[in-house]
Amino acid sequence: MLLHKVGIYSNTAGWQAAQESILFQVRLPRVLGAVLVGAALSTAGVLFQGLFRNPMADPYIIGTAAGAAFGATLAMLLPLSLVFYGFGLVPMAAFLGALGSVLLVYRLARFGGKAPIISMLLAGFVTSSFLVAIVMLLLTMSDRLGLRIQQVFSFLMGGISVTYWQQIAVIAPLVVLGIAAAMFFAVHLNAFAIGEEGAAYLGIDVEREKMIILGIGALLTACAVSIGGLIGFVGLIIPHAMRLILGPDHRLLIPASALTGAAFLVIADLLARTLLSPAEIPVGVLTALIGAPFFLYLLRRSRREYAF
């Protein structure tokens, strides 16, 4: 069918209009959504692990996840329904929540013109805990507030939800742009491995680049949560696996992680849809189910990776 559409192969009688509609209006946007979310999360993971010099860092480490959850939950409380360029209120609020929390964490950690990485990790942790507590509080009061609790849970568990092509049209350029921008900082991310002080000696304007790299990572993560909710482990294990296979050079690591992350999430989403069909497993649950054991396996065999 695809081949026919792009005009490579002509077969007009082989399918029905309904099938065509399912493929083009439901399946294809969803697959593309998975590609974008997987690539965005993996790239953000590489950026944060490189910048924070911490192999345990993931895209959610500086409050993006909690911010997104907070935004989404608030949006579900509101009685209005608004659609803007194909985005409902919830994805928009998640997007803004993710970006907003990173901004907040960055401001909290910044003192005297510097935002030391350790302060950022701590501020991220505390901010996340606080926002998660509020989300929990709202969930507890869901009856009184008329909160659509099922929706909140499905967001928290993560699942690709693309309902309109417009969503892809908005997110795709942002993700592509984000990955391209990340590539531009690949050489400098390599230098960040020797620490902020060392990076400064290698000619890097540390505070400025830290802010930009953080911004790129936050943007990519926000794009991902807006159509995928909180999908865990992709942004943690994909960069890891790539680092084990290809070594620590970010010039390879970034594109390789983006591609592998995309492929991984497409497959995970496919399994999520089909394994217990017609029921659907939240893809975030599936990635964690596959991801956690795989991560432990890596942890056991890659002593070298963590040696100081």
Added chain:
Amino acid sequence: MRSKKNDLRVSNASFSYIGGFSLNHINLFVPDGQMVGLLGPNGSGKTTLLKLATGVLVPSAGDVLIGERSLKKLLRREVARQIAVVPQELNIPFAYTVEEVVMLGRTPFLRGLARESKRDRQIVAGVLEITGMAGFRGRYFNELSGGERQKVVVAMALAQEPAILLLDEPTSHLDISHQMEILELLRRFNREKKVTIVAAMHDLNLAALFFERLVLLGRGLVFADGSPDEVITGEIIQKVFSAKVEIARHPKTAVPQIVLLPDNPSSFY
């Protein structure tokens, strides 16, 4: 030939950490090609002075200049093309090979997505050879001994092809053979490539042995500045370090070497 544009000048510079230690109106002129040892007790401001000279700390008053140009007005990248630094400690949390670490020294010369050029690789091969680390190029940095790591870090700094090399206690934590190796290496680079070297030194005797000029800091001021003979005197050392010493002469080179005197020497026999 000495080039004025690589002279390092700390001019009347002050700096204080919030609620603590400060450097006050420090003046230090290091002409191109000199090899200077920076001495002083713990907390005397050696590291702070080095950080001012690298531009990662900005003086609250006064200025630091390379040639005629203030560090404040230079981009980090421009500074890194002239000044390389070997910091006190360097950890790498990922599995970088020795060659990859040394290649990081070429960072100030790479732009964006650029791959390193043939010239970059030649420079890296050259410094690996000179530092004696060529045989280690494929080894993981994290798995090396302290002395080997230090040589790799020095190689990385040299790969920047700096006019000025600043080192913060490059020989502390090393055994005597590695100490000698590192300092011999620095002296050779200073003499053959005319690289200016300023190193904070913990060990006064090693400093007297290898450096033509010593600058002694005490309580945030330059306390003494001159040849080892002028700086390493019993009087000065006792004043700044408040330790009892006697000055002996090195049997081969005749530079001053200190001998520590315990409070009650007879109790040792």
